[in-house]
Amino acid sequence: MRRVLGVAAAVVALCGAVTVPASASSPEASPPARLTSAPTVTEAPGTLVLPYVVVTGNDLLHTWWAELAVRANGGTVVSSYPQVGVVVAYSPRDGFAPAVRKVPGITAVGATRTAKIPVDWFAARKDVRYTGPGSPNSGQVPPEGTAWDVPALGVDKAHEVTTGSKRVTVGVLDTGVDDTHPDLAGAFDRRDSVSCLSGWADRGAGAWRPTLDGHGTHVAGTIAAARDGKGVVGIAPGVKLAAVKLAELDDTETPESMVCGFVWAADHGFSVTNNSYRSIPWRYTCSNQIDQAAIKLAVGRAVAYAQRRNVLVVASAGNAGIDLDQRSSDAESPADSTPAPRPIDTDCIRLPHELPGVIGAGAVDEKLLKASFSNYSASRVTVGAPGVRIWSTWPGGLFRSASGTSMSSPHAAGVAALIASAHPFLRGDRLGRALTAQATPLPCPELYDPNGDGKPDAVCAPSPTGNTFYGAGLPNAAAAVR
Incomplete structure (x- = not known):
């Protein structure tokens, strides 16, 4: 009072x-x-x-x-x-x-x-249409279900139990989703989709669609592309997809768009959100600078609010190929003007990936080795998931292969959505714990030498959750739905 x-x-x-x-x-x-x-x-x-x-x-x-x-x-x-x-x-x-x-x-x-x-x-956007790049290799997409990432996660066996439930909504917080794509249209929920591009929730018709970048459409396909005998198949094709557009271009998500997006996800009952991006203007946001401290607090509150409402937040671990526990400099900020090198420490974090309770997904290749570009950490990598040469949907009914931890995160989010479908009582933190508990451990390699020069390019070490390269390991869709 x-x-x-x-x-x-x-x-x-x-x-x-x-x-x-x-x-x-x-x-x-x-x-x-x-x-x-x-x-x-x-x-x-x-x-x-x-x-x-x-x-x-x-x-x-x-x-x-x-x-x-x-x-x-x-x-x-x-x-x-x-x-x-x-x-x-x-x-x-x-x-x-x-x-x-x-x-x-x-x-x-x-x-x-x-x-x-x-x-x-x-201002509100009108007549939203995609004018970005097409796909140079759409015609080379492998037959549905034969791409390497599907069997690696045990997706076919999981689909014998469930392909996902329409009670489960996965929010794609990204550059927008082409809901007219034949592999996505059946899963897409327009009522729960929105554009948060400018920090306010624009519910105009098609506001959630991409204009310049197909990144969000690619992410969405990994999660829930239809199992229809054509194109690609998602990890959880039976769940609902909602698009929350945060940016026109990948890696230009702003603090205000993230606040809007996480509050939207919380208030609309999403089970999982996928966040394959890093924010601007600061690639690492530090508490010892007055503007950045406010940003960190605002976005942190929004993520925590979503988590309290039982939203599992899954995010990409980043593509710098560094040990996040040993970082000391940032040469990419501010990303909206003229970047200049600056010293940082572990208090300076990637938003939203390094906020408490967020599932951080590193990337592995076809040999289930850490991708050379994937960041690693004792505390900030929760799982390792497929992230190299991943085929998925692209605006205009196309398909495209892409690599990055942006691709590994939706694999983890998709498995989480399958768990939520098979076990509806598992929500929020409990859902996250189930994801890691069912993961298949991936051991540290004796010598991590992807460039073949005989010298280690990074050193894997034990961590509280497993190890620094893969966290708890590879999400196991088949085990997760049992």
Whole structure:
């Protein structure tokens, strides 16, 4: 009660004490912004603004208060998430963040870019259609079910028990999914699909579809492509697929899109989310920098909220080929402007992969050896799954082969979806524990030398979950559904 009264008093103080700049919106006594409506953009097209996450208490009153603080200091509210105490906003004012940080009860404020973007970014998209690259090798797709990754996981044997249940929804948080693809259309759920591209939930027709990159469509096929005798077959073709579009291009997912996406997944009852990406602007997000600390807090709250709602979050472990426990530098940030080398430590994390409770998937090749590009770790790699030369769906009814931990993560997510289908009482953390408990252990190689020069390219070591290359091992679909 004291906390609520304190917030109410602060709102009154805010309304009476803050000077509103002439260009700012006047404070309004209105409920938090809806998650399904576009923000009201009053600036001229092309006006440059910075997006922000504003973090406060996770309830309606605190969120309303944060909205008032945004508007009173020359910002525009894009969307509000009282479930996690995060307001997404933008402002053209350089002094916006320092001013809002001074408001009592605001926990953190962080810019989610290092360079301003046109305000047009926050408008609703219309006439979404794919204009990205096609597939140079679509005609070479192997017969359904014969690609190496399917037998490696025991998928055929698992499908004798279940191909998945429509009670289970897997959310593909990615670059969008082509729901018109013949191998995906039967599994796709348009009602639970959305675009979170700009930090608000755009439910417009087809907003979830890809425009520039087929990455999300490829991921979706690995999870749930139809077993129809044509094309490819997914790990769990009987489950439902929902697309949550976070980016136009792979690896450009933003903090505000992730907050929107995880809250959406939680509130729409997803069983599993697949997250095959790394975020911008910071490839590793650090707590000792004021903007990054706010980003880490906002995204961390959204992921934790999803986990509390029994969503299993599965993510790719990354393609730098490094030991994540020994990292010391980052030369790829900020990814939205001019990257420059900077020192980092293990407190600087890949979002969302390294947040607590996230299943991290490393990649293995046809010989079940760690892919040379796959990151490894004693604590941040949960399983190792197929991630080399993986055939899957591509926009426009095509198929394509691709490699990366982006491909290994949906294999793990697909097996988790089969477990959830066969054992409906296993949800959230329990589902994750079942995934690792049924995994087939993969031993450390005596000499890891993929380039054949006689010298070790990485060193595998025991870890609390198994070892640093493969975690608990290879997900076993056949064992998981028994």
